[in-house]
Amino acid sequence: xxxxxxxxxxxxxxxxxxxxxxxxxxxxxxxxxxxxxxxxxxxxxxxxxxxxxxxxxxxxxxxxxxxxxxxxxxxxxxxxxxxxxxxxxxxxxxxxxxxxxxxxxxxxxxxxxxxxxxxxxxxxxxxxxxxxxxxxxxxxxxxxxxxxxxxxxxxxxxxxxxxxxxxxxxxxxxxxxxxxxxxxxxxxxxxxxxxxxxxxxxxxxxxxxxxxxxxxxxxxxxxxxxxxxxxxxxxxxxxxxxxxxxxxxxxxxxxxxxxxxxxxxxxxxxxxxxxxxxxxxxxxxxxxxxxxxxxxxxxxxxxxxxxxxxxxxxxxxxxxxxxxxxxxxxxxxxxxxxxxxxxxxxxxxxxxxxxxxxxxxxxxxxxxxxxxxxxxxxxxxxxxxxxxxxxxxxxxxxxxxxxxxxxxxxxxxxxxxxxxxxxxxxxxxxxxxxxxxxxxxxxxxxxxxxxxxxxxxxxxxxxxxxxxxxxxxxxxxxxxxxxxxxxxxxxxxxxxxxxxxxxxxxxxxxxxxxxxxxxxxxxxxxxxxxxxxxxxxxxxxxxxxxxxxxxxxxxxxxxxxxxxxxxxxxxxxxxxxxxxxxxxxxxxxxxxxxxxxxxxxxxxxxxxxxxxxxxxxxxxxxxxxxxxxxxxxxxxxxxxx
Amino acid sequence: xxxxxxxxxxxxxxxxxxxxxxxxxxxxxxxxxxxxxxxxxxxxxxxxxxxxxxxxxxxxxxxxxxxxxxxxxxxxxxxxxxxxxxxxxxxxxxxxxxxxx
Numbered sequence: 001x002x003x004x005x006x007x008x009x010x011x012x013x014x015x016x017x018x019x020x021x022x023x024x025x026x027x028x029x030x031x032x033x034x035x036x037x038x039x040x041x042x043x044x045x046x047x048x049x050x051x052x053x054x055x056x057x058x059x060x061x062x063x064x065x066x067x068x069x070x071x072x073x074x075x076x077x078x079x080x081x082x083x084x085x086x087x088x089x090x091x092x093x094x095x096x097x098x099x100x101x102x103x104x105x106x107x108x109x110x111x112x113x114x115x116x117x118x119x120x121x122x123x124x125x126x127x128x129x130x131x132x133x134x135x136x137x138x139x140x141x142x143x144x145x146x147x148x149x150x151x152x153x154x155x156x157x158x159x160x161x162x163x164x165x166x167x168x169x170x171x172x173x174x175x176x177x178x179x180x181x182x183x184x185x186x187x188x189x190x191x192x193x194x195x196x197x198x199x200x201x202x203x204x205x206x207x208x209x210x211x212x213x214x215x216x217x218x219x220x221x222x223x224x225x226x227x228x229x230x231x232x233x234x235x236x237x238x239x240x241x242x243x244x245x246x247x248x249x250x251x252x253x254x255x256x257x258x259x260x261x262x263x264x265x266x267x268x269x270x271x272x273x274x275x276x277x278x279x280x281x282x283x284x285x286x287x288x289x290x291x292x293x294x295x296x297x298x299x300x301x302x303x304x305x306x307x308x309x310x311x312x313x314x315x316x317x318x319x320x321x322x323x324x325x326x327x328x329x330x331x332x333x334x335x336x337x338x339x340x341x342x343x344x345x346x347x348x349x350x351x352x353x354x355x356x357x358x359x360x361x362x363x364x365x366x367x368x369x370x371x372x373x374x375x376x377x378x379x380x381x382x383x384x385x386x387x388x389x390x391x392x393x394x395x396x397x398x399x400x401x402x403x404x405x406x407x408x409x410x411x412x413x414x415x416x417x418x419x420x421x422x423x424x425x426x427x428x429x430x431x432x433x434x435x436x437x438x439x440x441x442x443x444x445x446x447x448x449x450x451x452x453x454x455x456x457x458x459x460x461x462x463x464x465x466x467x468x469x470x471x472x473x474x475x476x477x478x479x480x481x482x483x484x485x486x487x488x489x490x491x492x493x494x495x496x497x498x499x500x501x502x503x504x505x506x507x508x509x510x511x512x513x514x515x516x517x518x519x520x521x522x523x524x525x526x527x528x529x530x531x532x533x534x535x536x537x538x539x540x541x542x543x544x545x546x547x548x549x550x551x552x553x554x555x556x557x558x559x560x561x562x563x564x565x566x567x568x569x570x571x572x573x574x575x576x577x578x579x580x581x582x583x584x585x586x587x588x589x590x591x592x593x594x595x596x597x598x599x600x601x602x603x604x605x606x607x608x609x610x611x612x613x614x615x616x617x618x619x620x621x622x623x624x625x626x627x628x629x630x631x632x633x634x635x636x637x638x639x640x641x
Numbered sequence: 642x643x644x645x646x647x648x649x650x651x652x653x654x655x656x657x658x659x660x661x662x663x664x665x666x667x668x669x670x671x672x673x674x675x676x677x678x679x680x681x682x683x684x685x686x687x688x689x690x691x692x693x694x695x696x697x698x699x700x701x702x703x704x705x706x707x708x709x710x711x712x713x714x715x716x717x718x719x720x721x722x723x724x725x726x727x728x729x730x731x732x733x734x735x736x737x738x739x740x741x742x
Contacts, residue, residue, distance in 0.1 A: 400693035
């Protein structure tokens with residue numbers, strides 16, 4: 001590799017070393033178990049808001065939103081908006097009461113609210129469900145970034161990065177991470193904003209790129225010159241499809257095996273090097289070739305040039321390979337300007353229920369923010385409920401400013417690096433866009449900055465998730481269920497082993513999800529949180545009539561039903577079986593929040609009414625602790641230290 | 642708690658009307674939503690940029706009102722506590738002094 005190709009790597013190594021070193025430095029200062037788990041509740045508002053934002057802005061925010069906006073346009077603006085807006089709900093209904101209640105984790109809340117160790121066990125399972133769902137896209141981010149900057153295969157980057165982060169968590173703990181997360185917020189903010197200003201000064205501003213879309217509604221992105229992309233085979237479904245709009249000319253090698261959804265005409269080469277495939281068959285050429293029926297598997301004997309003049313042509317690759325697109329060809333898989341720019345484009349309209357899809361997405365994202373285990377735990381690091389509210393406000397400002405930048409990347413990526421559409425690499429737009437600059441050095445430096453930002457993103461979120469999940473295992477499963485009499489030292493050891501085990505599982509899961517959009521996967525984790533923890537926290541904080549049986553029923557049914565439908569959709573997609581269920585069912589399965597959140601809430605209310613005798617006798621004391629202002633001295637930390 | 646909840650619900654309602662109203666507006670009046678404004682469409686400009694300051698404003702409003710409610714609640718309760726016990730508040734709890742005294 002030339003020196004210039006190594007520049008992004010230097011940036012990435014720098015950020016990893018800085019993170020690990022900060023973690024080690026902070027660990028030396030963490031003495032007690034309480035320090036280790038929630039940083040002694042001594043963190044100031046500015047630091048805590050930066051740390052929460054740093055932990056929250058994951059690969060989905062840094063890479064995924066830009067990628068989704070590039071790929072689908074307006075409809076996916078709901079992702080950043082709702083990621084940010086979810087905090088308003090958290091602030092209005094949950095942040096203050098939860099902090100006053102004084103517990104480390106959601107399972108602590110679940111147990112403390114109902115004095116039920118059984119309920120703790122149920123609640124812990126969702127830390128793991130949501131956590132693993134959330135780690136998958138982070139791992140994908142790691143694989144994609146390393147693939148882009150090092151040319152490593154997806155799995156190599158994923159395993160290396162996953163192992164480094166897991167190791168850091170196993171030796172660090174939360175105290176280190178509070179400080180490190182805050183640092184990483186500012187790294188990410190810098191990396192998403194500064195390069196974009198430089199890029200805009202070269203390629204034109206946000207508004208001018210938008211204007212180009214507004215004024216040419218029917219236009220599609222076009223390859224500027226001949227471009228070669230690596231197309232996945234069946235194992236990469238659903239990303240193994242090229243939806244081509246005419247006119248386009250593609251060169252496909254002999255390693256590929258594919259089917260076309262339309263009739264085609266194969267004309268053997270006269271010189272013996274390249275055959276030609278006409279889609280649809282040109283009558284002038286008919287005599288020279290043989291007609292291939294639609295959807296027939298084609299395994300070219302010689303490299304073949306596919307000449308596409310008919311619209312809505314779809315090539316589905318059984319076996320992938322390098323495909324070259326001639327300059328002036330329309331970029332496959334890219335929506336036209338109008339469908340990209342306007343609401344209800346391909347993302348929400350694919351199944352024919354755009355409003356339903358949009359609403360379900362919004363509900364899942366907004367309610368889901370309150371149901372993320374690794375975010376809520378941070379509210380306990382506020383000194384009191386009032387500080388918790390102030391922290392939330394500043395988090396909304398910090399992440400809001402960040403999210404304003406992400407669609408700019410998507411918009412510019414569409415105009416400048418449209419080739420990413422062809423092989424489903426839009427998630428890598430923040431890394432690729434700077435390389436389009438005429439100065440390779442500046443391009444490499446800016447790409448290094450965004451690579452470092454992406455690293456900060458998946459490192460911080462993955463670390464936070466690992467801490468929450470390992471904490472759940474060490475603190476809840478080991479410390480309270482398996483070995484209630486274990487010493488603090490052995491719990492710390494359990495934490496370290498748990499983080500290594502969970503890191504390994506997360507790496508394995510990450511290997512399975514290369515073809516799914518990062519931000520969409522994170523949206524799914526939100527939807528699961530929305531249907532499980534959000535109803536528990538909302539009703540648990542505000543309704544004295546909630547019983548343990550009611551809360552458990554709602555959380556289990558709503559949460560497990562969402563996990564079930566989402567996993568089913570992912571498996572269908574992976575196997576390329578999209579038409580198995582009706583379009584309406586598909587929408588409801590892909591975005592379950594619109595039915596799962598009300599279902600969970602309704603079950604909690606109905607079952608609680610049925611078991612009203614089981615309302616804890618001290619519910620008024622609990623309510624006082626949740627809601628009385630600190631001045632009255634009713635708050636007490638659930639776990640003393 | 643009831644006043645806090647009422648406040649939360651009030652602000653949540655304003656927010657929900659905007660959040661859930663926008664897709665409806667996009668759906669029912671696409672010509673308004675897609676009106677060109679500064680190179681953007683109106684709906685993109687709103688959702689992609691202006692929406693964030695709106696959430697900041699609502700959260701700032703909530704925190705201000707919420708802290709007022711807490712302060713007045715704390716004042717009421719410390720007054721009634723003093724009435725019943727004849728003791729000042731800090732004799733019974735280690736809490737910080739309220740603004741009232």
